[in-house]
Amino acid sequence: MKRLLSMALRNVGRNRRRSLLTGLTVFFGVMVIVNARGLMWGLQSMLIEDTVEARVGALQVHRRGYVDSADAAPLELSLPADEPFRQRLLAIPNVAGASGRLVINGQASNGRAQTLFVGRGVDLAHELETCPRSAVTVKAGGSMLQPADADAALLGSALAGAFGVGVGGSVALQATSPGGRVNSLDVQVKGLTESAFPFENQRVAVLPLSTAQGLVGMAGRVTEYAVRVHELSRLEETADALRAALGPDVEVHTWRDLQAFLRDVIYRQNTLLGGVSLLLFVVVLTGIINTMSMSVFERTREIGMLLALGVRRRAILQLFLLEGVLIGLAGGLMGALAGRLLVGGVAALGISFNISGIAAVTVLRPQVTPLFVAAAVAVAVSGSVLASLWPAWRASRLDPVQALRS
Amino acid sequence: MRLLPALLLLLPLAAAAAGPTAEAILKAYDAVMGPPVFEAENELTSVREDGSSRTYVMRFLKRDADKFRVWFREPASVKGQEILRLGDNMWVYLPNLKRATRVANRESFQGGDFNNADVLRVNYAGDYEGTLVPSDVPDTFCAKLKATHPETAYDAITLYVRRKDLQPVAARYYASSGKLLRSAEFSEVKTFAKGYDRPAKVVMRNELVPARSSTLVLRSLSLDVEAPPQRFMQTDLGR
Numbered sequence: 046m047k048r049l050l051s052m053a054l055r056n057v058g059r060n061r062r063r064s065l066l067t068g069l070t071v072f073f074g075v076m077v078i079v080n081a082r083g084l085m086w087g088l089q090s091m092l093i094e095d096t097v098e099a100r101v102g103a104l105q106v107h108r109r110g111y112v113d114s115a116d117a118a119p120l121e122l123s124l125p126a127d128e129p130f131r132q133r134l135l136a137i138p139n140v141a142g143a144s145g146r147l148v149i150n151g152q153a154s155n156g157r158a159q160t161l162f163v164g165r166g167v168d169l170a171h172e173l174e175t176c177p178r179s180a181v182t183v184k185a186g187g188s189m190l191q192p193a194d195a196d197a198a199l200l201g202s203a204l205a206g207a208f209g210v211g212v213g214g215s216v217a218l219q220a221t222s223p224g225g226r227v228n229s230l231d232v233q234v235k236g237l238t239e240s241a242f243p244f245e246n247q248r249v250a251v252l253p254l255s256t257a258q259g260l261v262g263m264a265g266r267v268t269e270y271a272v273r274v275h276e277l278s279r280l281e282e283t284a285d286a287l288r289a290a291l292g293p294d295v296e297v298h299t300w301r302d303l304q305a306f307l308r309d310v311i312y313r314q315n316t317l318l319g320g321v322s323l324l325l326f327v328v329v330l331t332g333i334i335n336t337m338s339m340s341v342f343e344r345t346r347e348i349g350m351l352l353a354l355g356v357r358r359r360a361i362l363q364l365f366l367l368e369g370v371l372i373g374l375a376g377g378l379m380g381a382l383a384g385r386l387l388v389g390g391v392a393a394l395g396i397s398f399n400i401s402g403i404a405a406v407t408v409l410r411p412q413v414t415p416l417f418v419a420a421a422v423a424v425a426v427s428g429s430v431l432a433s434l435w436p437a438w439r440a441s442r443l444d445p446v447q448a449l450r451s
Numbered sequence: 452m453r454l455l456p457a458l459l460l461l462l463p464l465a466a467a468a469a470g471p472t473a474e475a476i477l478k479a480y481d482a483v484m485g486p487p488v489f490e491a492e493n494e495l496t497s498v499r500e501d502g503s504s505r506t507y508v509m510r511f512l513k514r515d516a517d518k519f520r521v522w523f524r525e526p527a528s529v530k531g532q533e534i535l536r537l538g539d540n541m542w543v544y545l546p547n548l549k550r551a552t553r554v555a556n557r558e559s560f561q562g563g564d565f566n567n568a569d570v571l572r573v574n575y576a577g578d579y580e581g582t583l584v585p586s587d588v589p590d591t592f593c594a595k596l597k598a599t600h601p602e603t604a605y606d607a608i609t610l611y612v613r614r615k616d617l618q619p620v621a622a623r624y625y626a627s628s629g630k631l632l633r634s635a636e637f638s639e640v641k642t643f644a645k646g647y648d649r650p651a652k653v654v655m656r657n658e659l660v661p662a663r664s665s666t667l668v669l670r671s672l673s674l675d676v677e678a679p680p681q682r683f684m685q686t687d688l689g690r
Contacts, residue, residue, distance in 0.1 A: 152659075158500045159660040217659045219632070224602030227566060228626040229659060262601060262627065 049360060053367035060340070064372055067336040071376025071429065072383070074329035075421050078322050079384030083411035085318050087392070089311050091409050093277075093300070095241065096307055099178035101300050102144075102271030104284055106134065109296045111268065112303070118150045118163065120223040123266040124295070126168070126254065134272055137290055139283040141275045144171035145267035147257040151220030153200075153250065155208040162204060163248045164218065166257020168267070169194070175273045182245075187212045187236020190253055198232040199251040202239050207247075210234055218250065222262035230260055326428060333432035337369055341440040348440050349448025358441040365437030366430060373429025377422040384421075388413050471617065473581030473594045479617040480610065483649045485573025488514050491672040492524075497563040500662040508670075514678040516572050520687075533688050544688040551688045563665035564633060564657040566604050566624075570667070575610075578603040588621070590614050605632065616640075618650060631658045643672040 057064045097103050105112075108122035124130065126145045134143040147166035152159050169192040172179055180189035183199060190197055200216070210216055212234055219229040232252065240246055258264050274283050280299050287297045301308045341348070348361060388411045395408040471479075490512045498504040508525035521534040531546035542551040575581075579596035586593035588611050596608040607625040612618060619637040626632050637650035649672075657663040681687055 154659045156660060157662060159657070159663060217630070219626075219659060222601070225604055226598075226601060226606070226627065227604055227624075227632055228606075228628055229630045229632055230626075230628050231630070259628075 049364055049367060053364055053371055056340075056364070057368055057371050060343075063336055063339065067333055067372050068376035068379075070329050070332040071373055071425050072380040074325050075377050075380030075425050076384040076387070078325060078421055079381060079413055079418055080387055080411070081318060081321065082417055083384075083388035083392075083413040084409075085314055086413065087396075087409050087411035089314065090412065091398075091407060092307060092310070094178070095407065096304050097176075097277070097300050098273075099176055099182055100240070100245070101303055102175050103274045103277060103280055103300055104272040104287065105298050105300075105303060106143075106270040106272060106287065106291065107268065107296050107298070109294055112296060112298055115148075118148045118268070120149065120261055120263060120268065123147075123263065123268050124270065126258075126265050126267040131171070131270070133290065134270060134287065137283060137286045139274050139276060139279050140272055140287075142171065142174035142273035143270050144168045144175040145254065146269050146271060147254060147261070147263065147267045148269060149220050149257055149261050151218055151260070153204070153208070154217050154219065155210055155214075156217070158208060160204070160207055161248065162218070162250050164198075164220065164250050164252050164257050164260070166252045166254040166267075168254045172271075175271045177273075182238040182240050183236040184239050187234075190235055190251065192253075194235065194253050196230060196232045196256055197235045197253060198256075199236045199238050200234055201246040201249045202237045203243075203246040204248060204250065205234065205237050212236055218252075218260060220260045224262070226262055228260050228262065230256065232256065326424065329425070330428050330432045333369060333373065333429050334436065336372070337365060337433045337436035338439075340368070341365065341436045344440075345443065345448045345451050348443050349445045349451070352443065352445035353449060362437045362441040365440050366433050369429040369433025369437070370426060373426045374422075377425030377429075380425070381418045381422045385413065385418055470583065470592050470614070473583045474576065476583070476592060476594045476610065476612055476617060477576040477579065477581050477596070480575050480612065480619055481573055483618060486647075486674055487516075488676060488678050489672055489674050490676040490678070492670040494668045494670060495563055495565075495665060496668075497665045498663060500660050502662075512676070512678055512682060514683065516574060518678075518683040520682060535683065535685065535688055537683060542685060542688065546689065549689060551685055563667075564655045564663055565653075565665055565667065566633070569604070569635070569653075569655065572604075575608075579608065581610075586611060591620055592617070616648070618648065633658055641669075643669070644674045647674060 106124070108124055111119065111122040124145070126147075131143050131145065134140055145168045147164075149164040149166065151162055151164060153162040154160075167179075167190075169190055183189050184202060187199065190199060198216070198218070200210070205211065208216060214234050215231050216234065217229055217231050219227065221227050232250075238245065238249070238251065252260075254267070255264075258266065272283075272287070274280060284297045284299055288295075291297070351361065352358070392410040392412060395410050398407045398409060490510070492508070492510050494506060494508050496504055496506040506526070507523060507529065510522045510524060511519060513519040517536070517538045519534075519536050523529040523532040533544040535542045535544070535551070540553065542553050544551045575596060578599060580599050581594045581596050584593050584595050591611045591613060594610045594612070596610060598606050605624045606627040606629075609623040609625075610619065611621040613620055618640050621637065622635045623631060624633045624635070634656050636654045636656075637652070638654075639651040640648055641651045642648050643651075649669075651669045653667045655665045655667070
């Protein structure tokens with residue numbers, strides 16, 4: 046076996062240009078796949094963080110039936126806005142933070158025009174520990190709401206634009222209590238928010254919880270709790286633990302359930318990437334098959350000589366397979382190393398997405414897991430074996446007399 | 452001593468000069484604006500802030516405080532549409548789909564600036580506590596109404612009624628925050644049935660966006676109608 050290996054090594058080295066070319070094909074294939082996956086994972090985790098950390102929370106808790114009719118923002122399905130209830134959520138393992146919100150539908154007006162709005166009353170004392178990036182969406186020139194604020198609001202930039210109102214201006218918000226009482230309040234605009242989600246820009250006003258409660262006469266009540274978790278990977282088990290602890294009157298949804306759009310985007314990206322990877326794999330495979338076939342063709346006399354000297358047909362097969370493995374392994378390892386370094390380098394630099402006007406910048410940082418890199422190498426090597434199989438078999442089947450005569 | 456009976460005789464006259472009680476004004480308003488059962492044909496015109504306006508002609512049938520049906524007549528785009536409202540639930544029937552869809556309960560009456568409570572659930576005597584105050588409008592009484600429970604549409608209302616027959620003239624509606632939400636003007640008092648007079652025209656102005664207003668004109672109204680319970684069932688929609 047050792048002799049076979051040294052023969053294979055020498056054979057690979059003998060036609061340096063062809064081996065290098067084949068190795069480079071594998072090298073680039075692995076590097077591209079590692080980087081594409083890294084970028085995709087980086088992009089997805091950026092989107093997820095934007096959703097989970099800035100707005101939705103990892104999990105949300107509602108009164109049963111709320112999410113099915115969430116568009117109507119049913120105020121009747123409410124939960125207590127008190128510390129004991131919040132502590133029940135915080136007592137669950139992996140829960141890092143929880144904050145109550147009151148989502149209301151109403152009309153906003155500036156004295157000249159009126160439009161529908163969705164008000165999100167947030168518990169400012171706890172919102173930042175649940176959605177740490179929620180302040181990030183506030184455009185420069187405005188400021189995040191503070192716990193002491195009352196009768197203040199952050200307006201979606203397009204919503205504010207429709208009224209021609211800016212930071213410091215005021216709008217009248219009107220909403221109806223569950224019992225049918227109409228109420229209206231003047232709120233001061235403390236900031237404008239900008240989001241990648243058009244609905245957020247056009248319809249949403251963020252209010253202090255007490256202001257939202259006052260508007261709809263629901264002191265001490267919220268319609269949802271946003272929950273932050275320590276580890277997103279344990280999301281489902283945390284959701285189950287919450288369900289078990291809170292009983293049948295309450296429903297728990299993960300960000301995947303609540304943001305079906307984002308979930309589908311990620312699914313489509315992964316499918317696309319899978320297709321592209323497969324295509325790349327086939328191209329690399331074809332390259333190896335070609336090299337090995339050429340090698341067998343060129344070395345027919347040599348193979349005939351080996352057979353004539355009494356080398357077993359099985360050893361010929363093993364020799365050619367080994368050559369394939371060596372090229373695949375070398376190219377794959379180098380490609381994985383280069384790919385990993387590139388991903389790390391780009392991640393360290395970061396690709397900035399500066400959504401127009403927002404103070405903080407969203408940065409895309411590609412990321413790959415060691416497991417994915419190892420898997421890419423394994424696929425490259427087994428691909429090489431697969432691709433060498435047919436040429437190697439053909440070489441081992443040669444008739445020594447015919448081969449020597451050629 | 453002969454003076455006393457004479458003075459006693461004069462007392463009711465003095466009371467009449469001081470005017471009715473606030474409670475009487477509220478009861479009179481309920482009797483005029485919210486008869487328990489009626490069928491009417493109306494024209495509702497809503498003017499939006501951009502100056503555009505829309506007019507709907509509809510027939511509606513009301514029974515009790517929380518049951519009503521609407522049949523749209525005009526314009527052609529909504530002809531055949533129907534609405535059923537039972538308490539807090541509301542269904543819209545679309546003739547081209549031949550289906551009734553449940554819609555979120557919005558408090559606005561047919562998308563205009565009226566509140567459902569302005570048109571359908573009129574029960575001022577039950578919902579508000581009235582106080583008579585000096586009126587700043589000639590020939591009217593003025594009552595300040597304050598909600599007696601949190602489920603009323605408004606926190607407070609200022610109501611002006613005619614001195615001679617207590618027909619409503621104007622009203623101002625306030626939110627819990629004290630903000631003026633809407634104001635109404637009632638005009639064109641007509642006799643719709645024997646012994647039943649009411650304003651045929653109500654203009655409701657949205658005080659938060661003064662360019663918005665809705666006008667409800669009653670073309671006809673009948674108190675003597677049958678409103679059988681089966682008319683207020685989902686299965687009756689589209690028939």
